[in-house]
Each structure stands twice: as C-alpha cells, then as structure tokens.
Amino acid sequence: MNESSLLSAAPRSSPHQNEARHPLGELKHGRPVLWTSERRGSGEQDSRISPADVDAAAARLRRFAPLMALLFPELAPSAGVIESDLLPVPQLQQALALPPDFGALLVKADHALPVAGSIKARGGIHEVLEHAESLALRHGLLAPEGDYRALASDTARALFARHQVAVGSTGNLGLAIGVMASALGFRAVVHMSADAKEWKKERLRRRGVEVLEHAGDYAEAVAAGRRAAEADPACHFVDDERSRSLLLGYAAAAPQLARQLDALGRKVDAAHPLFVYLPCGVGGAPAGIALGLSQIYGPHAHCFFAEPTRSPCFLLQMLAGTPAFAGLGANPSVYDIGLDNHTEADGLAVPRASELAAAAVQSLLSGVYTVEDETLFQLLHQIAATENIRIEPSAAAGLGGPAMLRGTSSGQAYLHRHRLQARMPQATHIAWTTGGLFVPDEEYARFHARGAALAPFSSTPRKTRI
C-alpha cells in the first residue's frame, strides 16, 4: 500500500521509528492512525442494497409509528418516530481549536435516541419490527395497509409469545433488541459478552429479557447465540455480523439527516463537502449510514469510521489483502496482530468486522481512524463542559475526526487528492454521537471525572503516547 495513506498522528521522532514507519507497527503499538482509502469511487456500488430498499425501511418505520407511540409513552412527542437532533456545537468547536475556515462542526445526537439510548435504536428496532410484521402478515393479523396498532392486541401478543428473538451483543444492541422484542410480547434472549456493562444486563432483566452471560468476547457471544437459535425454528436470531435488515434500519437515518441539513440551510455539493465521523464496532451502523448518505450525496459525502486503537477491526478488514498486510486472511481479527480488544468503549469492543458491512462500503468509504481511550474521555468531558451533552465513551470517537483529517499528513493528502482544500471553509463536519442516554449517573460521573483530569484534547497536532 501507499505509505502516505496510513500515517500516525505521532511525530516522526518516535523511538520506534523503524517499526512505526510500517503501518502494521503503528497498529500493533496502538498508536492513533488515519488510513484513507484509495479505492473510493472505484468499482461498482454494492447492488444488494438499493435506494428503494432504504426507502422501504424508512416507510416501515413510519407504518409502525402509531404502534410505537402506544408501546412507549416517551415517544408521544414525536408521534412514535425515533429520531435525534442535528445540533450546531460552536462552543465545542472552539474548545477543540477547530478554526472556522476548516468548516462547521455539528453533532448528530443519537446519544439521546429514545427507547434504546443509542444508535442501535435504528437498526435493531427496525429488524425486530420487520420480523414482527412478517409474522403478523403471515398469520393474517394485519392487512398490508392496516392499522399497526393491531399488533398490540392480545391475539398478536399471543402469537409473538410463541416466538423468540435472540441476539449476541456487547450491550447496546442487546438493549435495543431486548426492549423492543419484549415490548411486543416476544420471548427475548440476549447473549452478552464478558465486556458488557452490568447496568445494561440489569436493565434488560428488569424488562423480563433473559440475559445469558458468556465468558468470551463479542464474537463468541454472537456465535453462541447463533448456535442456540439454529436449534429452534421459532427463534429469530438478529445476526449483527450478517444482517441486511439491521443495515437498512441504519441507512434509513440518511434521508432524515438530509432533511435536517436542509433545514439548517447547509448545502452539500462539490463546493460544500460533507464529512461524517462514525464510531464503528462491527461496522453495521456506520456502513448503513454511509451507504444511505452516498445514495443521496454521491462523492460529496466523505464518511470516516472511528475505532478504538485496541479494537481496529474494520480498519484491519480494509487493509486485509494489501501488500503490507499480506497473510492476514480474508476476515482478520485484532488478536491476529497482537492487540487485546480491551477498551472502555464497550460499544466498539469488537475483534472482527462484519464482512457484509465491509462489502457494502468498500468503494465509498473515505477512511478509518483510531482513537485512544484517553482521548475518548477527554472528548466526553469536553462536550459536556461546552455543550452540556452527555455521551458514553464509544460515542466520543466521532468527535476526534476533524482533528485527524486536519492534523495528519494522511488527512491532508486526502484533502489534496480530492481537491477539497479550497472548499473547507464551506465544509460541514458531523460527529455522530452514538450512545449515552441510559448510562447510570454514577457510571457517567466516573467517565466525566476521568476526562476532567486530563488536559483538553485539541485539534492541533500533538505528541502521542508511545
């Protein structure tokens, strides 16, 4: 691979210089890097997910809105629609030392999504609703144009009670699936990985969801869930590594975001580039959104995924097969390069990327960068101090994006390659804050204190820890 496309944010004086100059060395040592894709715009877009498929997912969520309002009182103000705000964050932008001539920073506030408290409300809830819809249609409980509130009837609940919905999760997906499935009357089973937070398990158990704990990581929890589900024909397993329905639920966020940008008077075109920074675990959520945005904005939406330095599975997936990473295999894990997948960003603690998600964004992704846990806590604290926004560590990963683009040579090379430098004053940067609403106060106070004890993160190039 071209060396210029993967460079660390660390200065050249690193004592590990020789090894550090090899991209694998950078990743192995857990240093923050920005990799930019040279495959962007090459090849065909993945034809398995068309704009019509995304529209269909958005239409499904609209059909269900009256039922959702009935099941979840907190959705009354939005008439059953689960959506988040797009927020200007001028104080945060200033605190991050991002100059206005690099564009305007906005936050897509999925940290406050009702019902699930994270971005998983999009994909996870869509998949449960799609499953419920197909069961109900098959059993004649619903006319295609009928009133979906019929699915709250005793007859419908009796049907759902004979079926099970299961999922493997590090926490947030389990919360979304478990809460939605149990609200409809399904038996719900969540296979949790060892790194899942205790409060997430507790919250599910209180809702009558069966929580099965596994000693291993996220990939093992998924595998265990998949095996258990295969043995039971009345079980629908939400497969985070392979599900098209999840991806479509996430993609449906794109048309809504486009309406919000319009409403703020922010254009997106060749003269007004859009940069979107998406925290990435297995890759389904960011890939769905990137796909949806590319269907609307084409090459003018530049999507970057953000991963913890110790769990960069999607980056590894993108690098697999390039000369510098020969021998990694087609679907590598972060353990293969000696990383431990330990991070406080539990929503992103994933060792192996979804191949479905990777294929979906292969030719449209702009890049992937990595963030140290310490940086996540700095950013979590800064967004609270400046904008009074409360997020979880995973959700902070997107906030580091503009600095990586601006402050690294690979970022500058990307801007140069796409002739974007002169356009930056008109650019829009959106950091997607992906979770946080239900983090218990004590837990949040710990995160906040950890960030407060650190020097503020700033977008000027800095020396990173070795």
Ligand SMILES: *Cc1c(COP(=O)(O)O)cnc(C)c1O
């Ligand atoms: C799940 C999750 C993500 C990433 O979604 P993937 O589909 O796993 O890539 C990001 N942030 C939070 C808070 C999450 O829970």
